[in-house]
Amino acid sequence: MRFKTSIRNIQTFSTSLSTLGKVAWVRLDDDSVRFTIIPETGTQVWASLSIESIFEDYTIQSAAPNNTINLELPLPPLHRALKSAINATSASIRLTKKDGVPVLSLTIITNTVSSGNSAGGFLNPANADPFGDNVFREESLDANMGREREAIVTQDIPIRVLTADSVEGIHEPRVREPDAHIVLPSLIQLKAISDRFTKLAMATSYGGARGGASSTASVPKLELAANMHGSLKLSISTDSLNISSVWSGLNNPELDPRQLDGENPENHPSAKLKAAGQDAWSTVRIDGRDWGKVLSVGRLGGRVIACFADEHALILYVYLSNFNDGVDDSVLTYYISSFSV
The missing domain is CATH 3.70.10.10 (Proliferating Cell Nuclear Antigen)
Incomplete structure (x- = not known):
């Protein structure tokens, strides 16, 4: 091997x-x-x-x-x-x-880069001429220059x-067909806003996390929602805080016919959500700290498609560019379960 x-x-x-x-x-x-x-x-x-x-x-x-x-x-x-x-x-x-x-x-x-050995150079008092004569010590050119090691x-x-x-038994989670699929905005921007929302919610809920004693179960959850008309909504709510941010003009990619297995596209959940109009959303609730770690993949760039199974799961497909044309894209897939209300 x-x-x-x-x-x-x-x-x-x-x-x-x-x-x-x-x-x-x-x-x-x-x-x-x-x-x-x-x-x-x-x-x-x-x-x-x-x-x-x-x-x-x-x-x-x-x-x-x-x-x-x-x-x-x-x-x-x-x-x-x-x-x-x-x-x-x-x-x-x-x-x-x-x-x-x-x-x-x-x-x-x-x-x-290592510094050259300047011991014995002309700045070293030990090399001063005790008799005051103008006698100079000869040196090689690189004696006082840095050397690359x-x-x-x-x-x-x-x-x-x-x-x-x-x-052999390891396989990807089975998730029902998504209700919405949308190309996410810059993950770096989305991470900055998500982290800010989570910190604000924790500060207001726990008084700045006094004593550092807040369990994972009690951490406020971010609510992420998408529709089939190019909009994405991020929000968080506590007893003393309710804030949200909305992106519009995003792209809802067309379904790949290979994923439909001969099914009529009009019967797909995303088609039904689109027909329901701009006020119809597919929503998931996720742990803000876990979500922040996921969004760190934004450093790699690439296109990211989010698929929403309403109140069930969020799946992210992160497509990375390959060095050679003609090679299938590298894909990172993230499965995030939704918390119940």
């Missing part, structure tokens, strides 16, 4: 493996990289990335069909390692063993290599 590659896009790799959970299941094969994060509570992440979008010089080999390798990967140590690699000249990762334990070994190469750091991340049978 072999796996070795250079990381082409550290930012995409790090952000894709978001901090929504502590452990990820990673599937590597000849064609793609897939990872899944299923925390006990909160947002699930299902991602399928083209190899070219994050890796280069990709080598994989196993006895399984399509050279598949399944790994259980702890995310906190990986994030720490990748954070140190953001400004690296290059970074590579390989599957190996250390003391009999399987690890992903991340090797980072950086160029650092290459630093190599290797970090080992303990993992588990999983059998194919143990991951």
Whole structure:
């Protein structure tokens, strides 16, 4: 079993493996990289990335069909390692063993500038001529100039290599057909407003979170709604606060005929919501802090389509640009369950 590659896009790799959970299941094969994060509570992440979008010089080999390798990967140590690699000249990762334990070994190469050795230079009083003669010490040109040095750091991340049978039952959540689908505005802007709403609601509800004792269950929930006429609404409500923000002129993408399975498009829930007019909304309620973490994917850019199953779930499809034309888009899929009223 072999796996070795250079990381082409550290930012995409790090952000894709978001901090929504502590452990990820990673599937590597000849064609793609897939990872899944299923925390006990909160947002699930299902991602399928083209190899070219994050890796280069990709080598994989196993006895399984399509050279598949399944790994259980702890995310906190990986994030720490990748954070140190953001400004690296290059970074590579390989599957190996250390003391009999399987690890992903991340090797980072950086160029650092070291100051030249000026000891003994003309500013050093120890080199002053004791006799007052105009005698000068000759030096090489780069004696006092910074030198660029290459630093190599290797970090080992303990993992588990999983059998194919143990991951066979993992599948994406089954969600009913959405009532609304809409292209979201800038996630950076949406995150800024969402975080502000959540902080205001927590401050008014808990008096500035006195004593820091507010349980996850009691954190105010954001209400997110969309219609099929290009509008998105974000709001939050407590006993002492009721605020909202509305975006209009957004795009409701057409349904993919392949998703309809021969069904009449007019019978689709989104078509019925559209026919109901601009005042008909599909609504979900989500944890503001969890939502803020999801929106961090906005750093990657790309188009994001939100699908609303009213009072049930919100599904985000984040499409990332690939380096090679003709290759299927890499997609990050986020499943967020709606809280009841």
